[in-house]
Amino acid sequence: MSTENTENMNTEVLDESIARRLKLDSQGLVAAVVQQYDSKEALMVGYMNEEALRRTLSTGRVTFWSRSRQEYWRKGDTSGHVQYVKGVHIDCDGDALLISVDQVGAACHTGARSCFDAGGELPSVEGFRTQQEEVAQ
Amino acid sequence: MSTENTENMNTEVLDESIARRLKLDSQGLVAAVVQQYDSKEALMVGYMNEEALRRTLSTGRVTFWSRSRQEYWRKGDTSGHVQYVKGVHIDCDGDALLISVDQVGAACHTGARSCFDAGGELPSVEGFRTQQEEVAQ
Numbered sequence: 001m002s003t004e005n006t007e008n009m010n011t012e013v014l015d016e017s018i019a020r021r022l023k024l025d026s027q028g029l030v031a032a033v034v035q036q037y038d039s040k041e042a043l044m045v046g047y048m049n050e051e052a053l054r055r056t057l058s059t060g061r062v063t064f065w066s067r068s069r070q071e072y073w074r075k076g077d078t079s080g081h082v083q084y085v086k087g088v089h090i091d092c093d094g095d096a097l098l099i100s101v102d103q104v105g106a107a108c109h110t111g112a113r114s115c116f117d118a119g120g121e122l123p124s125v126e127g128f129r130t131q132q133e134e135v136a137q
Numbered sequence: 138m139s140t141e142n143t144e145n146m147n148t149e150v151l152d153e154s155i156a157r158r159l160k161l162d163s164q165g166l167v168a169a170v171v172q173q174y175d176s177k178e179a180l181m182v183g184y185m186n187e188e189a190l191r192r193t194l195s196t197g198r199v200t201f202w203s204r205s206r207q208e209y210w211r212k213g214d215t216s217g218h219v220q221y222v223k224g225v226h227i228d229c230d231g232d233a234l235l236i237s238v239d240q241v242g243a244a245c246h247t248g249a250r251s252c253f254d255a256g257g258e259l260p261s262v263e264g265f266r267t268q269q270e271e272v273a274q
Contacts (some may be wrong), residue, residue, distance in 0.1 A: 008258035018259055023255075031168050031182055033179055033182060035168050035177075035179055040176070040177035040178065040179075041177065042172055042177075042179065042235050043172055044228065045168055045170060045228065045232075045233040047222045056261070057259060057260065057261045057262065058261075058262055058267070059264070060260060060263055061264055068155070069208075082266075082270070083264075084263075084264030084265060084266060085261050085262065085263060085264045087258060087261060087263075087264060088259045088261045089253035089254075089256060089257065089258050089259070090227075090253070090256035090257065090259055091181065091245050091252040091253050091255065091256045092245050092246065092249070092252045092256050093181065093252075093256075094165075094180075094256065096181075096182040096252070096253075097149065098253045100177050102158065102264070102265075102266060104256070104266060104270050105273075106253025107202035108229050110229050113231070115230075115233070116227070116228050116229040116235045117226075117229035117235075118228065118229035119158075119226060119228045119229050119230075120226065120227065120229065121224060121225065121226050122155055122194060122226065122227055123194065123196065123199045124193070124194045124195075124197075124222050124224060124225045125195055125196060125222065126197055126221075126222060126223060127185075127198050127219075127220075127221030127222045127223075127225075127239070128197070128221060128239075129219075129221060129239060129241060133219070133241050134170025134273045136241075136242075137194045
């Protein structure tokens with residue numbers, strides 16, 4: 001039996017108590033922020049539908065839904081740059097996920113460790129706390 | 138002259154070289170991941186259009202576009218929970234931003250420091266590197 005047949009026979013669905021908490025967009029997706037679990041470096045943002053989240057929660061490997069290719073994308077299957085799941089958080093209103101991972105090699109398709117390293121910094125004006133806010137902290 | 142009038146008279150636009158790099162979704166938005174600059178804690182995900190990004194880059198304060206209220210939302214104006222900009226990165230394909238901030242108080246409207254603390258952890262299976270991947274690291 002091929003892997004594809006096995007996948008087609010998959011009858012599991014995302015736990016109803018989790019599915020209820022997701023606020024999916026018009027394409028049935030939520031944003032998933034991926035962060036290296038120990039250094040807390042922000043690595044990339046991907047998107048998940050219910051099934052991608054189910055696979056991520058149940059297999060130890062991060063799976064996204066590729067919006068450009070319209071298919072499931074298990075990170076590292078072609079590049080070797082696997083993301084091992086260390087923890088998954090949902091945000092307060094259910095439209096974003098935070099995936100803590102152990103990233104093997106580069107998270108970015110460019111070869112950079114992080115997609116934000118690859119894109120780089122934009123020039124910005126720095127903001128500073130008021131004296132009152134400094135004291136309150 | 139009121140603040141509102143001043144805003145309406147604003148004729149500035151986002152720098153063309155930056156605007157060109159943004160890959161906006163069908164609603165003209167990009168996801169913006171907000172991270173505490175020193176602890177690297179992931180605080181929340183918001184959305185920005187070109188003008189929200191322009192304001193974020195040029196004022197030292199984070200401004201989002203609120204998808205639910207369909208209006209600009211300068212973080213902290215009503216709550217006092219201001220986000221001071223420390224740095225802004227764009228990702229490799231221009232559809233996500235990473236905003237490093239100094240967060241005053243709670244990032245989440247629930248009063249939690251992070252929206253991911255508020256939502257909480259989902260049960261997940263942990264993944265581990267293979268021996269080969271351990272060695273390669």
